[in-house]
Amino acid sequence: MTQNSMTQTLRTPFGFASTADEVLSGVDLSGARALVTGATSGVGAETARALAAAGASVVLGVRDVAAGERAAARISEATGNKDVAAGRLDLADLASVRGFAAAWDGPLHMLVNNAGIMALPELTRTAEGREMQFAVNFLGHFALTTRLHGALARAGGARVVSLSSNAHTYCPLVFDDLDHRFRPYDPIGAYGESKTADVLLAVEVTRRWSGEGIFANAVNPGAIATNLQQHTGGLRTPPERRKTLAQGAATSVLCAASPLLAGVGGRYFEDCAEAPVLRERPPMFGGGVAPFALDPAGAGRLWEIATAMIS
Template sequence: MSQLFQSPFGRHSTASEVIEGVDLSGRRAIVTGGGSGIGVETARALAAANAEVTLAVRRPDAGEQVAADLRARTGNDAIHVARLDLADLDSVHEFAAGWRGPLHILINNAGIMLLPELERGMRGQEQQFATNYLGHFALTLGLHGALADAGGARVVSVSSSGHLFSPVVFDDIDFRFRPYDPTAAYAQSKTAEVLLAVEADRRWSGEGIRANALHPGAIPTNLQRYAGGMRTPEPYRKTVEQGAATSVFLAASPLVEGVGGRYFEDVAEAPVVRTRPTEFGVPGVAGYALDGANAERLWEFATGILR
């Protein structure tokens, strides 16, 4: 087994600290969900390092207010806003089709969590799976050409320690036969986001596109309105600045150049664990989330769904 990737940073490191001294001039980034939560801090850190940043958000009016604040805080005027609703396939296609030029950094950050009732999204898929995974899969696929044109690009999938609660249940992804369970639905959507990074890296690393996934930590944002950081033990909780650190590190640090297909937390590669936790926030990555056969199967499944 290869040695786990380590860094000089840790769970208390902030986004500003992990990107200190890095100049992203000439680099273009997209942050989905960049108008709230850790997406704002992720975008701020990249913009402060001189990247051109696009906030891909459902509500452009609110996104413009965030962008104006970020421009003032960073002194970087190259912060844009574009509409993207990951639950709406037409919106995803429109966003990808409208992108012009190379793309150096794609951060699949947006998501929904623990919907209390069963809802169905695009193509009749369970809503958390449809939004968290399928929307990002369609977006990443649609931007493949732009990523390849960058001559070195990074795809970052924001997953969760919640993935430890369930693999992707291929025989019943959409809860048509098993009883709906919010935790299981959220968990498999987050496992799917790890598998997206694993398979994108396998398919595209030869084109200079590297992909990784991560757990940001438990941060009290709107994402957790149905669960809350209060369900996560105190030692695993983070500030927004700390929560964005691993995303920013994977997106921009020269230390992780050439690294792909892995799962990170606390700004380091996570070890594989083989037991299901009893609470959110527990460290580690499940073997099924890194399994190449699972990753390829899910990619082919998603491709078929979106045809």
Template sequence: MPQFFQSPFGRLSTASEVIDGVELSGQRAIVTGATSGIGVETARALLAAGAEVTLAVRRPDAGEEVAADLRKRTGSDAVRVSHLDVADLDSVQAFTAAWRGPLHILVNNAGIMMPPGLERGMRGHEQQFATNYLGHFALTLGLHPALAEAGTARIVSVSSSGHLYSPVVFDDLDFRFRPYDALAAYGQSKTAEVLLAVEADRRWSGEGIRANALHPGAVATNLQKHTGGLRTPEPYRKTIEQGAATSVFLAASPLAEGVGGRYFEDVAEAPVVDARPTAPGVPGVAPYALDPANAERLWDTATGILR
């Protein structure tokens, strides 16, 4: 494995391009948040390549509409819909308890971004941290036996360049002592998603399970409903097909085999930066998001929360 991973693809590559020629018959995938945007395109690409895809969604009625459309677009009937609300621990536990058989690909894609006021969710924790991280942590942990059963499996955590706005503040995860800041809370949750991939890869790579995180790029989706829409300058924006490319590459490309514990953007490993960039482009990854001590501490913290 190269010290710094590159691929033949780039910022404008699409999900279809990065998976062209890849055969996923016999593989099973779960994509959370697959009722709109990048989640739908990720599911479409995996389904078109032959995978059996489960749309794990909060609104099954919307999921069934997406599934019907995907069947028409891909010609594959190997898509199913299951209820999953990653903001609800009971829902997560019911989903993992019901899963049967191996799981080859888990794409942790669902999330929320910057609700206007402080809200508390799972076990009383700040809503973005609870939804974006804790729910996916519980899901990933609950599906570990299925991932191990697959023999080789991949976990993909959809993070964001927003992680550059905050590390995980272990002494005040839930803004009980500091003023609530929606962007800082979002940044913390997205840093946590990177750390989930780092620690899952460390713990489970020996079982054939590899995990990576990514920034999909600036893509106009429902995620921005609380922020007034996408504010990235037009030349740096991506289509949904381009935004899903890195997720699909990490989930399925043979070129990413054996790669783990890393953070990607534009279908390549992102450079580590020592400060948040002030100009748009390739933002990079903060060192605190890849720090193994932070990753282990967060895993242990989350385990205690869910116990």
């Protein structure tokens, strides 16, 4: 791997087809604790399994505890790691987030903000009146991350992974109307904005907390046919751009646990490499990161707005 100049991007020996197990081959996570949200199925479950296989103690943050316990049991059986558990966490409910974070005991070495919803056909709001995709994909994770700040700091070198999407490139945040009260609701647009917010979260976590050894990066896992695409038909993705679950989790575990990314933060990764900053809107299913998603001023502004929203 090389750490590159301002005009280059950070590369690793891995790529599009790499799997999570390949990325963590030879990595010993014994003694490390990980929290993966949305880990009952899909990329989250595969991410949790790969971290457990490498020896980490893993907690699945899930809405459905029974489903989470079944997922934890499958992971333990597959990996031989008995230190896998599930805890109730509803990211659309800030009281649930507060309760989950308050119950956390001890350090947290890896926080993978994986859970998400996509392209809800109708405008839906949380009990607090927030647009649901923004609330689940970003705001709930923001509340979780900030409330677990102390646990991350106690780890003595922690990583936060913020799952985004190439959909972010189509949708800069409309800061003055995050709840869609003054503009028409567009399912994909709202999803894209929430994923832009997820990148900005990684930027600002790194700026604020890197001095405590906490680094955050954003991840585009790629196109994987999971429950996330239930409203969009994910199989419309060109065959050459589709990934398996094992491939989809690879970039997440790279950012969460690989020694190759020690001390690296505030960046956007896809296909196990840092993505280039785009000069213009990409084609559908194209790669890269939009400059507005890495904007430090935007990241700081969003942090302040989100802090007020969860207060």
